[in-house]
Amino acid sequence: MQTLGLALMGTGRMAHVYGPKIGAHPGLRLEVIYNPRITSAARVADQYGGRAMDDLDAVLADPAVDAVVIATPTDTHVDYIEAAARAGKPIYCEKPLDQSLDRVDRALATLDSHPVPFMLGFNRRFDPDNSALRMAVQNRGIGRLNMLMSWSREPSPPPIEYIRASGGYFVDATIHDIDLLCWIAGERPVEVMAAGSCMFDPRIGIEGDFDMTMTTLKMASGVLVHINNSRSCAYGFDQRLEAFGDEGMVQTLNQRDDNLVRWDKTRTAAREPLKHFFLERYEQSFYNALDEFHAAVTGERAPSATAQDGRAALAIALACAQSAKSGQAVALEFK
The missing domain is CATH 3.40.50.720 (NAD(P)-binding Rossmann-like Domain)
Known part of the structure; x- marks a missing residue:
């Protein structure tokens, strides 16, 4: 090597x-x-x-x-x-x-x-569970894709200094979900509709940002994509996906350090808490992303997460922010 x-x-x-x-x-x-x-x-x-x-x-x-x-x-x-x-x-x-x-x-x-050679660090593409779900969709394991849904909830809001420099919740956080779900669906949206609220840290609202959002992307094929984001989650780092098709459904579930389900005299189905944050939940994905970068530089294959993907994800995220502020759907067009 x-x-x-x-x-x-x-x-x-x-x-x-x-x-x-x-x-x-x-x-x-x-x-x-x-x-x-x-x-x-x-x-x-x-x-x-x-x-x-x-x-x-x-x-x-x-x-x-x-x-x-x-x-x-x-x-x-x-x-x-x-x-x-x-x-x-x-x-x-x-x-x-x-x-x-x-x-x-x-x-x-x-x-x-x-x-x-250029590769953008959309690491969630390289998570083994997310990759397996995409493979099921691409191989028509659920028939024709109808809906995609993601839940991305963080354990607690970041410092307010981070919020001020973040570019807004859609550009900072939702952009990960946007890229991932467009990659899974194999297409980009023609229309977005988003809404945001501030429920956990009033300082975020004072900065003109949100700490809780819901986003809908409508694809040219008719596929609907729903993204559910929160800056706070009492039970840990909640990261799930669901792909629903006309012949079935596939999901990714949250990860824990201990996946055993326990039953005894005092508890039923009690389990360990979720992974604390993205550093733990997506640890393997960062290694896998660097492995693909190595392959791209050494000529084995082209990188899958390109600069054009980055531009598209940013354009969609900015349209989501516009929609959340205006309360109106925003049309998009990609070449």
Whole structure:
């Protein structure tokens, strides 16, 4: 297996997701940790290996760096994508590409003029349960698909500082469900209708955002998609999917550390709590996504989560936000 030296851009929460996964992959080597603040880069390098660097030009000129993983704040993604593409380095980038379609289009133009392998980190596509459900749909295991539904509820609201920089609930969170369900259905919506409310943290409402939303996507085929999101959930990280067809239905269920169902004198069917958050629930998906990136860079296959997928998901998320604010359905058209 060809080994690729990676530069991990960023030292925040997602760096601590990707650092261990890179180290565990036999075809990947963590070569560089980059942050403009060298002390931050050094701390992460001490944990996961690699050289701490604070000079972007030097990182991208380093012959030991075969590709980059961009795990920096969203508003920096486009700048790093452009720099890496111009340097000829393959790119894996966390979602979303940006919060602005204009800036996303700028990144796409750069990738067109400086073509390199590019993959967007929609990790939920790479979760084994989600992949199995999609396979059942694609293989017509439930006949003709009629409806898709997802439940994505987080255990507690994030800090208000995060909310202010998030781009809004639809762009920050619902975008994962949008991409996943469009991927499963094999098509994109022609119309969206969304509603939002603020029920858990009034500070989120003061910021003009929601902590609870419902979204409906209508596909060109007539398939209806429902997305149920909440920033708070008393029983943990609730993540489920259902695909309903004219010949049956398939579901993914929540995951627990202990899946035994217990029956005794004091309880019936009591089970362990749900996985705490996305870091635990989707741990395997991040490794699987990096594995596909390795395959894309080494020429084994094209990446499945593309920059165009990222643009489409953002356009849909922004339309959902528009719908929730206006109370009206929003029509969409994709080439």
